Amino acid sequence: MNDGTIRIVLADDERMVRTALRVILDAEAGLEVVGEAATGAEAVSVVRELRPDVVLMDVRMPEVDGIRATERILATMDDPPRVVVVTTFEHDSYVYEALRAGAAGFLLKRAAAEDLVQAVRLVARSDSLLFPAAVRGLAAEYGKRQAAAPAWVARLTGREADVLRLVAAGLTNAEIARRLAVGPATVKTHVAAVLAKTGARDRTQAVIAAYESGFITPG
Structure with a gap:
């Protein structure tokens, strides 16, 4: 973070979603949207160039989905950002696979603006788990028990x-x-x-x- 500001990249194939997220986040002190991407491949490129603190990543995007994009970002950067998956459905195998790939948590697209802001601040601090009950539910449903x-x-x-x-x-x-x-x-x-x-x-x-x-x- 630069001067305490949390720098954010938005990755979603819907322009309207990116615009709505930008309006909410840029209105908050200490938060700044520094870049956007419409595909997973573009997200990887933008994140490598801009080196944000947090990435809000749509899990289902063309070319490269959010899971693969998350894997590439985390595998190829020395100090990668915290990736938060943004999804329509809470109980989704894609979300669980994204968490297994290294995403720090997930948010629902229907989440309230204050929940979005709180989640970004929380995940940037790196000392808590986003929505632990939901992670438990995903583990119960999709976890590959050894x-x-x-x-x-x-x-x-x-x-x-x-x-x-x-x-x-x-x-x-x-x-x-x-x-x-x-x-x-x-x-x-x-x-x-x-x-x-x-x-x-x-x-x-x-x-x-x-x-x-x-x-x-x-x-």
Whole structure:
């Protein structure tokens, strides 16, 4: 972020949707839409050029869909932006695959303007999970449950396991620190260890790994 401003790229094949998102976001202090894309391939190019902090990515676009575009962005940039999938349908296998590919969360196109703004600010901070209940529902419906628990489950310390469960519940680092009666720096260290052991890029991927491994059971 430059001078505290969250720089955003909008990727959607509908011009009207991009225009509506731009109007909402540009009206907010500390938020700036710096670029737009109408296809997944164009999104990859624009993001590489402009290096935003957050990308709002339509999951279904021509040429290259939002899933593949997310994968390319995250795989080819040293310091990639946070990608939030924007979709019409909450319970959609495309959304789950986008989260598995590394998207930090998702938003519904019918979301209220204040929810959109809050989600962008939240995901830019990188210390919370967008809509944890919805992620649980997607994991229950589309998660590919592994036959045996992966090795990383046994490598978690007791405190790291506690932290992962609280991350899955949607708590921020500050909330986890209060719950466990430790300092925020300690929580940050535990979260980093969880990401390293699960092989996850961010909290969302770690939570999905937790569900697919059976470490956490939906519901």
